[in-house]
Amino acid sequence: MTARILIIEDEALVAMELRFVLEDLGHEVVGVATTAKGARDMAREIDVDLALVDIHLSDGPTGISLGRELGQDMGVTVLFMTANPGMVRDGVAGAIGVLSKPTDERCVQKAIDYALRCRHGEPVEYAPPGLQLFA
Structure with missing residues (x-):
């Protein structure tokens, strides 16, 4: 299952690495x-x-409200990726969960597969290791 994915990350090297991983997995990075x-x-x-x-972007800690808006108002499936997962430990409406950074390619792949299955209403037994789900 492939997806059109938007990376929201202000660290250029992290974004570039993530883009390579996603494209290698067959996804389209739309921006x-x-x-x-x-x-x-x-x-x-x-x-x-x-x-x-990401939670902390170049315009400040705006990722949480952005994730809520994308998920609730725009119908985008949202996964947070942050070095500060405690900032969203209570969950964010409209988002599936959070991956702690740094992470590896396999963890990213499993989290994305899980999120896409949820998006398409497919059955999922459990969250992959490294993905903290929101209630």
Whole structure:
């Protein structure tokens, strides 16, 4: 199952590595945004299935509200990827869960597969290791 994925990450090397991993897995990276405004603009103009959202972007800690907006208002499946998972430990409406950074390619692959299965209403038995689900 492939997806159109938006990467929302302000660290260029992290975003580049993530893009390579996603493309190697057969997904289409539709864009990379470093700010909440840039991500909103892209999500309004491009059909996005999944967004990987960092909490701290170049315009500050805007990722949480952005993830909520993408998930609830725009119908995008949202996974947070952050070095500060405690900031979202209580969950964020509209988002599936959070992956702690740093992470590895296999963990990213399993989390994305899980999120896409949820998006398409397919049965999922349990969350993959490394993915903390929101209630």
